[in-house]
Amino acid sequence: MLKLNLETTVALNEEFKKDIKLLFEQYQKYNRFDQSYYDRFNVKRGLRNADGTGVLAGLSQICNVHGYMINEGEKMPIDGELIYRGINIHDIINGCATDNRYSFEETAWLLLMGFLPNQKQLDHFSAMLSRYRDLPDNFTEDMIMKAPSTNIMNVLSRCVLALYTYDNNPEDTSIENVMRQSIQLIARMPSIMVAAYQVKKRVFDGRSMYLHNPRPDFSTAQNILRLLRSDKQFTEEEAHLLDLCLVLHVEHGGGNNSTFTTRVLTSSGTDTYSAISAGIGSLKGPRHGGxxxxxxxxxxxxxxxxxxxxxxxxxxxxxxxxxxxxxxxxxxxxxxxxxxxxxxxxxxxxxxxxxxxxxxxxxxxxxxxxxxxxxxxxxxxxxxxxxxxxxxxxxxxxxxxxxxxxxLGIPEELHTPLFATARTAGWCAHRMEEISSGGKIIRPAYKPIAQEQEYIPLSERH
Missing domain, CATH: 1.10.230.10 (Cytochrome P450-Terp, domain 2)
Known part of the structure; x- marks a missing residue:
């Protein structure tokens, strides 16, 4: 097949733009409706009530986001509270800081399991995460290096979907199997994120890339900094601050857009990789994690x-x-x-x-x-x-x-991916809860407002 020359390519692109503009004008003509219909039919746009509160769509034990009180029908502002499994975020952070411990692994366990781990359980869970930090053989080369992207969130989403093919039992939605998949995803997300950034840096920015191996004795925060930096060096102060950021981003209730997205897909019975990839796509949006x-x-x-x-x-x-x-x-x-x-x-x-x-x-x-x-x-x-x-x-x-x-020296391209890396634990906890207690496919209603029209034979259309 002959390659198109530059002039032909430019001409085709201009022609395509004209075609799209024409289609857009036609779309605008036939796809507008009076915005007052939302009030007329009492549509709760964004699944929010008239007072700004969220439409109650389910129950959850995982997280409570408390930001106001209702007093005699009036919303009363209060200082916000973020509560993981009944424990205030301040207590989690202060408790780990007192012992100079990293918080993310303990918090991930808390969200998944519903209770705080003892030392033996925490050590075992941390060891499990360490065991799965390495990506499957040739995954970096085949899934990241061969298809680089300027947007790390898109790479995360694609790589999570790709992990399906490396899983010997990807469709099993039993809690035991989903827990195994969840732990593997929580462990692997930092490795995928940093590798995607290093490849982006090399291919699109013309800079050197560094593909280090994670250290099994390091925490999630420590390994992110180790993988990211060319000399693999960081201070404990930096690692503890990054760990704090991960804990603050790990969960935010079932009603936020990406978690709700994950629960919606989970309710359909789909696989773990599809559900978490959808959560990543949601978080990318500028009205959410972006x-x-x-x-x-x-x-x-x-x-x-x-x-x-x-x-x-x-x-x-x-x-x-x-x-x-x-x-x-x-x-x-x-x-x-x-x-x-x-x-x-x-x-x-x-x-x-x-x-x-x-x-x-x-x-x-x-x-x-x-x-x-x-x-x-x-x-x-x-x-x-x-x-x-x-x-x-x-x-x-x-x-x-x-x-x-x-x-912390973390490039802007990784700000939202870091959010996704942390939130994976929260998404997985909600997926497990939806499987355990949801029971029905989530399907809200949309009011049809299209006017009736007759079918016109093709030969009679203008």
Whole structure:
């Protein structure tokens, strides 16, 4: 088959663009409807009630995200709480910090099993994760190096699906088998993530890549830093901070978009790899896990558009431009501010902020931290003015997570993949719970509003 020359290729591309534009115009003509129908038929858009609370779709023992109270029908803002299996996130973090231990492995066990492990159980579970960190033979070469991508989330999703073919029993949805698959996925996600980044760096950035082997005696956080860095070196302070980030991201209740996606697919009876891959695809979205990337983009725009970062009035004026879709990505959103559940505070943001200020003080990042804090201080009043109400607005985890990752030397391409690496444990816990207690395929309703029309023979159509 002869290769097309450059001129022919360009001409075909232009012709294709014209065809797509025509199809788009036709689509717009026939696929619009009055948005007031949502109110008319009492449609709960986004599966949310009129007061902003989520539509109750199931029961779960895994996590409680508590951000407000209902008092005589009114939503009352409170400081946010994040509770894993009945244990407050602060207690988990403080308990491990007291013993100078890493928290992620213990938290993953807690989510999967429902109770805290004793020392013997924790050691055995950590050893199981270590045993499965290595990818199957030739997996890196065949699934990552031969099909590199600029987007690591897409590689994660594809590689999780590919692991199906390396599994001798992929379709068995018994809890015992899904638990085995879950432990393997939790162990392998960091290895896939870093390998995908190293290959991306080599192929698309023209830089050297380093494919190190994980160390069996290292924690998940330690191994991520070891695999990522060319010299394999890191400090214990860095590893403990990354471990903290993993614990904060590992779970957030059954109603968040990616976890609900995982439970929806699980309810259909599909395999583990399909369900977790779908969760990754959901998390990639800028309205979900991809929001940290949007925060970074927004902060770049603010830094370029504000000459004096210490001038509240100048920062405020630029935020107004963002809200009015005159700056940033023109979405009107201040990324990193607001949450579907949290009102007064997001505990994850509070914890990350406290660590960020400790790490930033006295470094080149201190000025950027202060700018983030200015956004957190100034944005709520500006948003309330725009909305015309007194709704409580707080910073969410994405506002400070990007800065913490940058201070750890973690490239921006890995911010959302790190989120996915941590959240895999939460997704797997919810998948096991859905199999154990769900029992029905999840199928909400959509109101049909299409007008009746007659079928017209092809020869009579204009």
């Amino acid at each position: 929001a940290s990337h949007k925060v970074s983009e927004m902060m770049t725009a603010i830094k370029e558009g504000v000459s004096n970062w210490d001038d509240d009035n100048e920062v405020k004026d630029f935020l107004v431009k963002i809200i009015n879709k005159q700056a940033g990505d023109h979405s009107g959103l201040i990324y990193g501010m607001g949450h579907a559940v949290y009102t007064k505070s997001d505990p994850r943001a509070t914890i990350l902020k406290a660590n960020a200020i400790k790490l930033a003080t006295g470094t080149e990042y201190e000025k950027e931290f202060k700018l983030l804090h200015s956004v957190e201080r100034l944005a709520p009043d500006l948003l309330r003015e725009k909305w015309g109400n007194d709704r409580s607005v707080c910073a969410n985890v994405d506002l400070y997570s990007g800065l913490v990752y940058r201070m």
